[in-house]
Amino acid sequence: MNTREERVKWFIDDRFGLFIHWGLYSIPAKGEWIRSNEHLSIEDYQPFFEEFNPIYYNPREWAKTAKAAGQKYVVLTAKHHDGFCLFDSQLTDYKATNTPANRDLIKEYVEAFREEGLKVGLYYSIIDWYHTDFPKFGDRIHPMRGHKAFKDEKTNFSQYISYFHGQVKELLTNYGEIDILWFDFSYDDMTGEKWEATKLVEMIRSIQPNILIDNRLGGNIMLSEPEIYAGDFYSPEQIIPVSGIVNQSNNPIPWEACITLNDHWGYHSKDLNYKSPMQVIRTLVECVSKSGNLLLNVGPNAKGEIPEQSLDILKEVGKWMKQNGTSIYGCKASHLPKPEWGRYTQRGKYLYAHVFDRGIGPIYFQGLKGKIKKARLLADGSELKVEVPWMAEQYSDIQNGAFINIQSASLPDELDTVIELELVD
Secondary structure, eight states: OOOHHHHTHHHHHHOEEEEEOOSGGGTTTBOTTHHHHTTOOHHHHHHHHHHOOOTTOOHHHHHHHHHHTTOOEEEEEEEOTTOOBSSOOSSOSOBGGGSTTOSOHHHHHHHHHHHTTOEEEEEEESOOSSOTTSOOTTOSSOTTTTOGGGTTOOOOHHHHHHHHHHHHHHHHHSSSOOSEEEEEOOBTTBSGGGGTHHHHHHHHHHHOTTOEEBSTTSSOTTSSSOOTTSOSBBOOBSOOOSSOOBOTTSOBOOBEEEEESSSOSSOBTTOOOOOOHHHHHHHHHHHHHTTOEEEEEEOOOTTSOOOHHHHHHHHHHHHHHHHHGGGTTTOBOOSSOOOTTEEEEEETTEEEEEEOOOOSSOEEETTOTTTEEEEEETTTOOEEOBOOOTTHHHHSOTTTOEEEOOSSSSOSOSSOEEEEEEEOO
16 A cells, blocks of 8 residues: 555645535525525425536536646535535435436546546545434534434434445445545544544545545544544645644644635625635645645536636636746745745745735845855746845845845735745755
8 A cells, every 4th residue: 555655745746726515505505504504404405406407517617727727636525414416326316316417417527627637536525414324413513403303313323334435435436546535524423433434444445545535534643653544634624724734753744725715615695705816826825835735615506607706716826826836836845934025935946935025125035145046037937136235234134145136116926926046056
């Protein structure tokens, strides 16, 4: 079996992925937790199953959008907490092939993204609000948690476990090579061996030994020798860690922040609180500057279209990535401290200065005196000179620091101006 270091190599090189939350919840258009938030019964939710017909679903367009944005891999919700399957599972009737869509939406997705050369991931919820044998009354998040009709209901959890494991097996055997299996999520005592996680991961690795698994089955990825099911990477949600993530032995752990473009994962028609292209680019840079990845989410609507606002943001990010992607792919944290004007990313002898805040006068690079062989503006390759500015010997740090002057009042790119510094060997 490959080691985690071997498995994650492509992942930590690619750095930027697309998350897609899509399912029946796109019809009520209030986000993916609507069943839990509004305590909807299966019967309340059933009309959405009966009318699900994404007439504009075209995963090839989605794949082209992701590629143009500079994203290298993608993760789509094969099954979310509501139990509805976008794939043609033989273990349930609650699936896309039984709706007016009448298609295996996962099959089309996998083929389309592979065709564009992107790595393909599947999200699978280990929680299921549809399955008869999943505990309801008294659960912290189940839609029927407070519904007295379910108080004395007898459930057979081991039957749910074999269903869940069986569906994972289907996803890993029916769609060719899958690069990431993104489980969501453990809570309270619903964690680790409650899911028969060791057995599950052994089965997964026997079918697809190179697949990456996130850390949400449970276990502690921070241990020097974590459980087999603790995962290949850490998955902070809606937050960027303060610094890079390391385990108890102080060795770095691969990690990926999953972040929404507005305030919801699934489509929400009233949520127009979108992040700007600048926020997205700087968040990606922040992740890479701490040796992490960014998985950026979109929530397509009931017709299968990614919202216009999301497409516009991705387009702008893609323009920046086309010129500056070299400072992202294959890069990690620099050994240098964070500069006051922005952030550093680094790949070997190439140090990338992401300048967010110009200030006035030349840009100061602490500790780099005599260490810069060549400086270029990454976006167009134009030469930048490293030189001691006038009066610096009186007022600045010429013993240790290096200086670069950009000949303009404002930065060439207000989103993030990247200077490529080739360091002396």
